[in-house]
Amino acid sequence: MSKKKEPESIITPVSVTSMPMQLVAPIPILSPAQVDSSAPSKNELLNVKDISETTTVLLKKFGINNLDDLASVSSEGLAKKLEISPQKTKKWVENAKKLTGKP
Numbered sequence: 001m002s003k004k005k006e007p008e009s010i011i012t013p014v015s016v017t018s019m020p021m022q023l024v025a026p027i028p029i030l031s032p033a034q035v036d037s038s039a040p041s042k043n044e045l046l047n048v049k050d051i052s053e054t055t056t057v058l059l060k061k062f063g064i065n066n067l068d069d070l071a072s073v074s075s076e077g078l079a080k081k082l083e084i085s086p087q088k089t090k091k092w093v094e095n096a097k098k099l100t101g102k103p
Contacts, residue, residue, distance in 0.1 A: 045070060048095045050088070058082060070096035 044067050045056045062081050064070050075093040079086035097103070 047099060048092050051092060067096045067100045068102075071100045071102045 043053075043056050045051055045059060045064070046053070047067070048070065051059075059065075059070065059082075062078070064073060064078075070093060073093060075090040076086050078093070079089040082089065
């Protein structure tokens with residue numbers, strides 16, 4: 001009797017330990033989701049001039065999650081919390097007020 005030879009393209013995994021091996025299913029390659037560039041930004045704070053993604057993270061730590069929150073905050077108090085220039089926060093607050101239509 002002759003042994004059947006396995007095809008060369010099939011590789012049989014062999015465990016080098018006494019533990020049984022688990023076979024893992026391959027992960028399919030997914031294409032990235034289509035992005036609609038005309039959709040509004042999820043983070044509206046980025047619409048304020050000179051506010052970056054990093055700044056929005058800091059603002060959110062202090063409870064400022066949207067333009068309305070920024071428009072109603074004290075620019076001096078915000079400057080102290082963020083340890084930055086009050087002139088910069090004053091511009092942010094003024095810009096947020098313009099964008100929201102608040103006086």
